[in-house]
Amino acid sequence: MARTYVADVTLFDGHKVHRRRGVLIDGDRIGWVGPHSRAPREARTSRTVDGIGRTLVPGLIDCHAHLNFDGGADFAREAAEMDLPLATIKSTVNARKHIASGVTTVRDLGGLGTCQLAGAIDRGMVPGPRLVAAGRALTVTGGHGHSVGFAREVDGADDVRRAVRQEIKAGARAIKVVATGGVLTPGIGATFTAFTPDEIGAAVDEAHAWGRAVAAHAIGGEGVTNSVRAGVDSVEHCVQLTRATAQLMAERGTFRGPTLSAALGLVEHPKEVPDYAIEKISSVLDDAERAQALAMRLGVRHVCSTDAGTPFNPHGSAPLELARMVAWGMKPLDAMVAGTSSGAELVRLPDVGVVREGALADLVLYDANPVDDIAALRSPRTVWKSGEVVSGRASARSKAART
Numbered sequence: 001m002a003r004t005y006v007a008d009v010t011l012f013d014g015h016k017v018h019r020r021r022g023v024l025i026d027g028d029r030i031g032w033v034g035p036h037s038r039a040p041r042e043a044r045t046s047r048t049v050d051g052i053g054r055t056l057v058p059g060l061i062d063c064h065a066h067l068n069f070d071g072g073a074d075f076a077r078e079a080a081e082m083d084l085p086l087a088t089i090k091s092t093v094n095a096r097k098h099i100a101s102g103v104t105t106v107r108d109l110g111g112l113g114t115c116q117l118a119g120a121i122d123r124g125m126v127p128g129p130r131l132v133a134a135g136r137a138l139t140v141t142g143g144h145g146h147s148v149g150f151a152r153e154v155d156g157a158d159d160v161r162r163a164v165r166q167e168i169k170a171g172a173r174a175i176k177v178v179a180t181g182g183v184l185t186p187g188i189g190a191t192f193t194a195f196t197p198d199e200i201g202a203a204v205d206e207a208h209a210w211g212r213a214v215a216a217h218a219i220g221g222e223g224v225t226n227s228v229r230a231g232v233d234s235v236e237h238c239v240q241l242t243r244a245t246a247q248l249m250a251e252r253g254t255f256r257g258p259t260l261s262a263a264l265g266l267v268e269h270p271k272e273v274p275d276y277a278i279e280k281i282s283s284v285l286d287d288a289e290r291a292q293a294l295a296m297r298l299g300v301r302h303v304c305s306t307d308a309g310t311p312f313n314p315h316g317s318a319p320l321e322l323a324r325m326v327a328w329g330m331k332p333l334d335a336m337v338a339g340t341s342s343g344a345e346l347v348r349l350p351d352v353g354v355v356r357e358g359a360l361a362d363l364v365l366y367d368a369n370p371v372d373d374i375a376a377l378r379s380p381r382t383v384w385k386s387g388e389v390v391s392g393r394a395s396a397r398s399k400a401a402r403t
């Protein structure tokens with residue numbers, strides 16, 4: 001079996017930074033990790049990658065994307081022309097874009113054909129990141145996303161429960177509930193409370209029984225609180241946040257996916273995107289900043305959720321999302337934890353997001369250390385998925401590594 005030894009590298013293992021490490025990639029797994037000076041004999045007979053001055057990190061995890069969508073300005077038009085074949089083609093193309101950015105796991109939170117794509121990637125039919133697909137999102141009748149193929153309308157706790165079972169039967173590995181209105185659906189307020197606590201509770205109860213995590217799309221404060229109390233695993237957007245709810249999130253370990261790229265993609269292009277979207281996002285931007293500061297202060301755990309596919313938010317923007325989280329006050333180390341081990345915990349893939357013996361060899365090598373400067377994420381040198389180089393340079397061997 002093919003072995004690669006990354007020699008004398010700075011390692012961010014998903015939790016902290018270690019200097020002068022060696023990491024042995026053995027087949028699709030990490031065979032050994034430890035001080036470079038104590039490298040095992042197999043390391044000497046393996047292909048060697050010079051790690052001096054470089055940093056190795058777990059493959060990044062984007063916990064919120066919509067592979068059906070390209071990230072163009074006119075979301076409504078893209079939605080109107082969507083059908084299953086087109087959605088599948090777009091998703092196949094978009095999935096690949098994540099790999100080049102150092103993302104080796106993506107959670108798709110609402111789309112057509114995404115469960116089938118996940119299976120095709122797993123079988124090696126098409127290249128792409130590990131895909132944890134939610135299938136179609138659940139929304140109330142007339143709720144956010146109803147006009148877009150990626151959501152299905154469902155009302156009442158029994159129907160929510162049935163819909164969860166149907167999506168799981170169709171291959172969903174996560175469940176998405178749209179707990180409030182949204183920015184990109186015209187005619188419904190962004191902060192509108194959609195599902196009742198009862199309905200969200202039914203989704204959580206059923207999804208957890210099947211071992212699936214629940215992501216709640218929630219912008220308005222009541223919807224955020226309803227979702228957290230109901231026991232969802234992550235609140236996406238999580239814009240209006242009270243102190244009590246933030247405290248509850250911290251206690252329960254509910255993850256927060258701030259989706260800054262979705263908000264800023266709109267705010268930074270006011271002329272190109274529809275007026276209703278600009279009006280809605282502008283009305284809650286201050287709330288978003290307050291929520292971010294409050295959540296960080298109270299120790300709420302974060303994940304990297306780009307919401308890629310929304311306007312001016314292209315796939316492969318996880319490095320930018322993490323940089324934005326840092327720009328909004330997060331320490332680079334915490335952003336890196338969010339983008340790796342926390343994301344893995346949320347998507348329930350314990351063998352990714354960390355560098356330890358026996359974990360899957362999903363890794364990214366950088367020429368600089370993103371924990372020192374998050375901008376380093378923009379230029380991945382080599383990306384491995386399951387021990388195979390899937391992007392960048394296959395070999396970084398140098399004289400230094402041979403001696």
Ligand SMILES: [Zn+2]
Nearest residue numbers: 064066109307
């Ligand atoms: Zn979304």
